[in-house]
Amino acid sequence: MGEIQRIFYFHVSSAWVGFFAFFITFIFSVSYLVKPSLMKDITAKSSAEVGFLFISMTLATGMLWARPVWGVFWVWEPRLTISAVQWLIYFSYLLLRRSSRSREREASLAAVFGIMGFITVPLSWFAIRWWRTLHPEILTEPSVGLPIKIVAVLIASVASFSLLYYSFVRQNITIEKLKVELLSVYREKEEMVN
């Protein structure tokens, strides 16, 4: 495959981190519906936003890898179709987070959306096992057997991307907390005026 194989480290690591981010959104969404709290909602939202960024990178790098290897940027095969649907679902999730007026209503709706959207993660994972696809199954297929050097670089890139995810989510949480604080200051001021 030559030099183009290096996209693998970006593509696979981004996908892993994206799936992990959606898993965190799923956990905090379930937890929010069980016992609502502002912090759970903020964490779910922040993780979904960063997950969306990484999944977008997965799609972009995947298309750039597919062109020289498959000869086309995109094929409507099961895994790619599920990935496109997943991208649209989380895009809608982020739109939903910006549209609703009441914070509680928005958080409950988004939590349901976050749980439903997570279905695409196991679907995407099992798509290459359940259906005949062009997408290779290299990580769990014993006959492929990745060389140890490739595995080492892959582990290093997954670790560094995870750190990047953690940093982005933390910054996002700080921003959301600031927004909440600012809103309460505005409300206090309004009450004083009235």
Add this chain to the structure above:
Amino acid sequence: MNTYLFIAYFIFLGGMIIYQMILLIQKRKLVKELKEMKEKSNR
């Protein structure tokens, strides 16, 4: 370097840098606004 690999690097690094910049600008703007609001309400 392979053209597709170069574009992939460019999109990935560019995307991450732009997102980080957006977060920093957003945070700075909110901190400034909050500080101003608190000063106004203290007066």
